[in-house]
Amino acid sequence: MSLTKKIHCDKRLTSQLQQRLQNFLSFVDQEADRFLGYPCNRFFDYTPLYPFLSFPLNNVGDPFLPSRYHLNSHEFEREVIGFFSALTHAKPEEIWGYVTNGGTEGNMYGIYLAREIYPEGMVYYSEATHYSVPKILRMVHARNIMIKSTVNGEIDYQDLAETLRIHRDVPAIIFANIGTTMTGAVDNLDRIKQILKDNAITHHYIHCDAALGGMILPFVEHPPAFDFNAGIDSLAISGHKMIGSPIPCGIALAKKCHVDRIARAVEYISTFDTTVSGSRNAITPLFLWYAIHSQGIQGFRKIVRGCLEMAAYAVQRFNECGIPAWRNENSITVVFPKGPDAIMNQWQIALQGDMGHILVMPHVTKNQINLLLADITAAKEVKP
Amino acid sequence: MSLTKKIHCDKRLTSQLQQRLQNFLSFVDQEADRFLGYPCNRFFDYTPLYPFLSFPLNNVGDPFLPSRYHLNSHEFEREVIGFFSALTHAKPEEIWGYVTNGGTEGNMYGIYLAREIYPEGMVYYSEATHYSVPKILRMVHARNIMIKSTVNGEIDYQDLAETLRIHRDVPAIIFANIGTTMTGAVDNLDRIKQILKDNAITHHYIHCDAALGGMILPFVEHPPAFDFNAGIDSLAISGHKMIGSPIPCGIALAKKCHVDRIARAVEYISTFDTTVSGSRNAITPLFLWYAIHSQGIQGFRKIVRGCLEMAAYAVQRFNECGIPAWRNENSITVVFPKGPDAIMNQWQIALQGDMGHILVMPHVTKNQINLLLADITAAKEVKP
Numbered sequence: 017m018s019l020t021k022k023i024h025c026d027k028r029l030t031s032q033l034q035q036r037l038q039n040f041l042s043f044v045d046q047e048a049d050r051f052l053g054y055p056c057n058r059f060f061d062y063t064p065l066y067p068f069l070s071f072p073l074n075n076v077g078d079p080f081l082p083s084r085y086h087l088n089s090h091e092f093e094r095e096v097i098g099f100f101s102a103l104t105h106a107k108p109e110e111i112w113g114y115v116t117n118g119g120t121e122g123n124m125y126g127i128y129l130a131r132e133i134y135p136e137g138m139v140y141y142s143e144a145t146h147y148s149v150p151k152i153l154r155m156v157h158a159r160n161i162m163i164k165s166t167v168n169g170e171i172d173y174q175d176l177a178e179t180l181r182i183h184r185d186v187p188a189i190i191f192a193n194i195g196t197t198m199t200g201a202v203d204n205l206d207r208i209k210q211i212l213k214d215n216a217i218t219h220h221y222i223h224c225d226a227a228l229g230g231m232i233l234p235f236v237e238h239p240p241a242f243d244f245n246a247g248i249d250s251l252a253i254s255g256h257k258m259i260g261s262p263i264p265c266g267i268a269l270a271k272k273c274h275v276d277r278i279a280r281a282v283e284y285i286s287t288f289d290t291t292v293s294g295s296r297n298a299i300t301p302l303f304l305w306y307a308i309h310s311q312g313i314q315g316f317r318k319i320v321r322g323c324l325e326m327a328a329y330a331v332q333r334f335n336e337c338g339i340p341a342w343r344n345e346n347s348i349t350v351v352f353p354k355g356p357d358a359i360m361n362q363w364q365i366a367l368q369g370d371m372g373h374i375l376v377m378p379h380v381t382k383n384q385i386n387l388l389l390a391d392i393t394a395a396k397e398v399k400p
Numbered sequence: 401m402s403l404t405k406k407i408h409c410d411k412r413l414t415s416q417l418q419q420r421l422q423n424f425l426s427f428v429d430q431e432a433d434r435f436l437g438y439p440c441n442r443f444f445d446y447t448p449l450y451p452f453l454s455f456p457l458n459n460v461g462d463p464f465l466p467s468r469y470h471l472n473s474h475e476f477e478r479e480v481i482g483f484f485s486a487l488t489h490a491k492p493e494e495i496w497g498y499v500t501n502g503g504t505e506g507n508m509y510g511i512y513l514a515r516e517i518y519p520e521g522m523v524y525y526s527e528a529t530h531y532s533v534p535k536i537l538r539m540v541h542a543r544n545i546m547i548k549s550t551v552n553g554e555i556d557y558q559d560l561a562e563t564l565r566i567h568r569d570v571p572a573i574i575f576a577n578i579g580t581t582m583t584g585a586v587d588n589l590d591r592i593k594q595i596l597k598d599n600a601i602t603h604h605y606i607h608c609d610a611a612l613g614g615m616i617l618p619f620v621e622h623p624p625a626f627d628f629n630a631g632i633d634s635l636a637i638s639g640h641k642m643i644g645s646p647i648p649c650g651i652a653l654a655k656k657c658h659v660d661r662i663a664r665a666v667e668y669i670s671t672f673d674t675t676v677s678g679s680r681n682a683i684t685p686l687f688l689w690y691a692i693h694s695q696g697i698q699g700f701r702k703i704v705r706g707c708l709e710m711a712a713y714a715v716q717r718f719n720e721c722g723i724p725a726w727r728n729e730n731s732i733t734v735v736f737p738k739g740p741d742a743i744m745n746q747w748q749i750a751l752q753g754d755m756g757h758i759l760v761m762p763h764v765t766k767n768q769i770n771l772l773l774a775d776i777t778a779a780k781e782v783k784p
Contacts, residue, residue: 021451026694033693037448040473044455047470054469056456064421066450067405069646071428072440085438086431086748089424117501118679128539148678155512155676157541256679262453263647264679292539294532295502295640295648309417310410364470 021045052384053365055197055228055349055375057260062303073298078291079114093301099308100267103234104226104243104251111244112275114291115255115301118264119227120148121292122252124156125268126223127191128292129250131158132278133221134187140179141191142171144198146225149191158189168344169193169201177211187219188212194242194251195229198368200347202229205241205248222248227266228348228375231258235313235320236346249274255300258320258377259307265300319378323348327376330385337393348376355392363388405429436768437749439581439612439733439759441644446687457682462675463498477685483692484651487618488610488627488635495628496659498675499639499685502648503611504532505676506636508540509652510607511575512676513634515542516662517605518571524563525575526555528582530609533575542573552728553577553585561595571603572596578626578635579613582752584731586613589625589632606632611650612732615642619697619704620730633658639684642704642761643691649684703762707732711760714769721777732760739776747772 021041025034048058068089077083079093097113116122123146130137139160141149153160161179164172171193180188190212192203205222212220226233226242230253233239243251250270255261311319327348334341334352341352354360354372365372374380374388405425409418432442452473461467463477481497500506507530514521523544525533537544545563548556555576564572574596576587589606596604610617610626614637617623627635634654639645695703711732718725718736725736738744738756749756758764758772 021454023448023451025448026445026690028694028696028699029690030693037690040476041451044452044457044471048455051456051471054456054458056458058456060456061410062453063450064407064409066447066453067407067425068428069446069450070405071432071646072435072438072442072444072640072644073428073646074438074440074640074648084745084748084750087428087435092424117681118677120676120678146678155540254679256456256458260456262455262457263681263683264458264677292504293502293648294504294530295638297501297647299647306410306413306421309414310412312412315412361468364468366468 047364050363050384052363052374052380052388053372055254055257055377057258057377058379060260060262060303060307062262062306065299065302065306068299068302075115075296075298075301076294080112087298089298089301092305093298096301096304096308097267097269100253100269104230104269105245106243106269110272111269112272113267113269115297115304116252116266116268117293117297118256118266119146119225119252119254120152122266122268123149123191123223123225124152125292126250126252126270127152127158127189128156129270129274129278130189130221130223131156133274134189134219137187137189137219137221138183139189139191140176142193142196142203144169144171144196144201145191145193146197146227149225159186169196169199171203171208173204173207173211176208177214180211180215180217184215184217187221188217190220190222192222192224192248194224194226195232195347195349198349198371198373199351200228200344200349202233202240202242202344202346205246209247224248224251226251227254228257230254231316232320232346232348235317236324239346255304258316259304260378261300261303263297263300263303265297265304267304323376323378323380326380326382326385329382330374330376333385333389337389339389339392350374350376356395359388359391359395362391431748434747434768436747436758436764436772437756439638439641439761441642441761442763444644444646444687444691446646446690449683449686449690452683452686459499459680459682459685460678464496471682473682473685476689477682480685480688480692481651481653484637484653488614488653489629490627490653494656495653496656497651497653499681499688500636500650500652501677501681502640502650503530503609503636503638504536506650506652507533507575507607507609508536509676510634510636510654511536511542511573512540513654513658513662514573514605514607515540517658518573518603521571521573521603521605522567523573523575524560526577526580526587528553528555528580528585529575529577530581530611533609543570553580553583555587555592557588557591557595560592561598564595564599564601568599568601571605572601574604574606576606576608576632578608578610579616579731579733582733582755582757583735584612584728584733586617586624586626586728586730589630593631608632608635610635611638612641614638615700616704616707616730616732619701620708623730628653639688643688644762645684645687647681647684647687649681649688651688707760707762707764710764710766710769713766714758714760717769717773721773723776734758734760740779743772743775743779746775
């Protein structure tokens with residue numbers, strides 16, 4: 017725990033309150049050392065951008081249109097969108113996007129677009145889908161059916177095929193996972209498209225939740241189909257996950273033709289209102305822009321390779337200790353039978369049923385993996 | 401324009417990119433001096449909290465429940481909610497809330513709650529309502545009718561009464577403005593409640609969009625009814641407006657009994673998922689907490705009084721120059737017939753039809769008002 021960071025508060029704060037902030041900083045610093053269970057990279061440094069935090073920046077409105085609110089970072093946001101468009105093989109002239117407040121907003125945007133295009137459409141998503149998705153579906157009143165998952169976390173293609181077959185009268189909206197939350201499983205878009213074809217369902221929409229996978233698959237050797245190359249309609253990627261950010265953020269990308277349908281002229285801000293939020297964070301687009309230019313494609317490739325190697329190491333070490341840990345191909349999510357709750361909580365390990373998982377993000381070290389493993393095995397020996 | 405702020409970038413950025421950031425900072429610094437048209441305070445200082453920006457903080461989940469994601473500022477978020485609950489006369493045990501990404505999310509939350517409680521309910525809102533609201537209503541598939549506005553921006557009570565009368569078969573969901581975007585008008589809740597009573601509509605829900613007004617009315621001498629004292633069901637206040645923040649944020653407050661209806665147990669994060677977003681900004685709750693403790697009730701009262709006095713000054717000066725500017729009672733929004741577009745754009749004045757407005761936020765000075773006025777009158781003299 018480093019205590020080099022001292023907080024220098026406004027003098028109007030009582031010393032007690034100042035101490036609370038200082039204690040909170042120490043707590044966070046300490047807890048960050050056992051941060052193994054969530055897909056958030058803790059290695060980032062945006063200090064050069066802090067001067068921008070002195071201004072009421074706001075990216076209100078469409079990043080691709082002029083705005084009367086001059087204190088915006090739309091220019092940088094557009095370049096961030098350009099980067100992710102290229103990364104996901106979108107044709108620049110056919111794509112629209114913006115920087116969101118996180119994965120949920122990106123998924124909400126995709127589902128909203130799909131429902132606008134196919135108001136009677138049925139949304140199909142696997143039971144391994146993030147818990148926020150059923151919430152969104154309820155919120156936007158989209159008809160939906162949860163499909164079973166396979167053991168590794170992919171959508172159950174047989175269940176999907178059978179379910180689609182009995183709903184051929186309505187358009188199909190596929191919510192695909194490009195890396196599930198719990199096991200990092202990637203739904204096979206080729207198989208899904210074949211199922212749609214087999215059922216002659218020509219009216220369909222495919223949204224990809226690529227929160228984590230969208231920053232992994234572009235950097236592996238032989239990625240499965242996951243992006244606009246595969247004919248998808250929209251996609252969401254998180255910014256605070258693999259790239260890392262102190263503030264949740266993400267990227268929503270969608271085919272421009274879909275977005276144009278919901279654009280509304282709004283005189284008030286002299287811009288078209290195509291985003292979900294009104295006032296929008298202008299700092300996170302700067303953070304992402306900065307990360308993109310600091311790392312570059314080669315930097316990200318190196319980071320992702322490091323995570324995958326470390327994940328392989330974690331599986332191997334767990335297995336050596338007799339714990340049947342495993343991971344999906346191209347995944348940095350190491351799944352294992354959950355250990356004692358106190359230990360799982362100490363290492364901030366999210367649980368689902370009997371499973372726990374480590375997210376081997378860029379900050380995860382061999383030492384941390386071995387410390388966690390030592391905690392688990394020690395508890396086992398005590399237990400008998 | 402101060403150029404004291406120098407950006408020290410990562411060396412991996414080309415000098416060209418570093419220069420772009422530096423230029424952008426200068427641009428922002430310059431434009432911030434003519435920032436009169438939006439309701440965002442540019443006076444704030446959160447530098448003492450910057451050390452927290454080194455960590456992947458995330459307030460995922462309900463701020464009132466424990467979370468496995470330890471790097472959260474829920475504790476501070478709860479205190480912020482407590483402050484705004486007290487400010488809006490909510491009973492602590494009956495209220496729930498969270499810090500949102502801005503006004504839109506708070507309004508979406510209120511409308512979503514209302515629609516869940518009254519799926520067949522009709523939403524009534526005035527034409528002076530923020531443009532994001534029709535967008536939200538469409539998104540959540542809520543039946544709705546736009547009601548006329550009076551000249552000053554309040555909802556037209558006669559139109560509301562007549563419209564409610566012919567829809568007495570469905571619950572009424574009132575979306576009330578506590579300070580409209582364009583003229584700062586406050587819908588009269590007493591009259592609205594009387595209209596509901598006159599029509600014997602007992603099933604109703606009142607949401608207040610108090611984005612700006614929620615941080616003005618608590619600090620004036622004789623405020624109109626606008627909060628939980630008036631029996632409303634939910635309320636949204638912006639954090640980046642009167643308080644000021646480099647990142648848009650807000651507060652959503654709702655009666656706990658309504659929120660409990662949509663709470664879902666979610667094992668994944670070991671918490672109940674009652675918020676709109678999944679991952680949530682943990683920095684803005686710290687900013688708000690800090691502002692609340694730096695300013696205190698007395699500080700905010702002084703700030704608001706200063707803004708109201710400055711707004712009165714602006715009206716007087718405009719009138720002296722023969723421009724029929726006006727403002728609503730307790731409003732810091734000075735409305736005037738719009739001037740030449742180049743000048744309106746230079747001062748970042750939002751327009752609607754023939755109207756422009758100055759938002760007399762804490763940073764607005766007499767000098768700025770007079771400079772704008774000089775620009776407008778000079779253009780007038782040139783024109784004929």
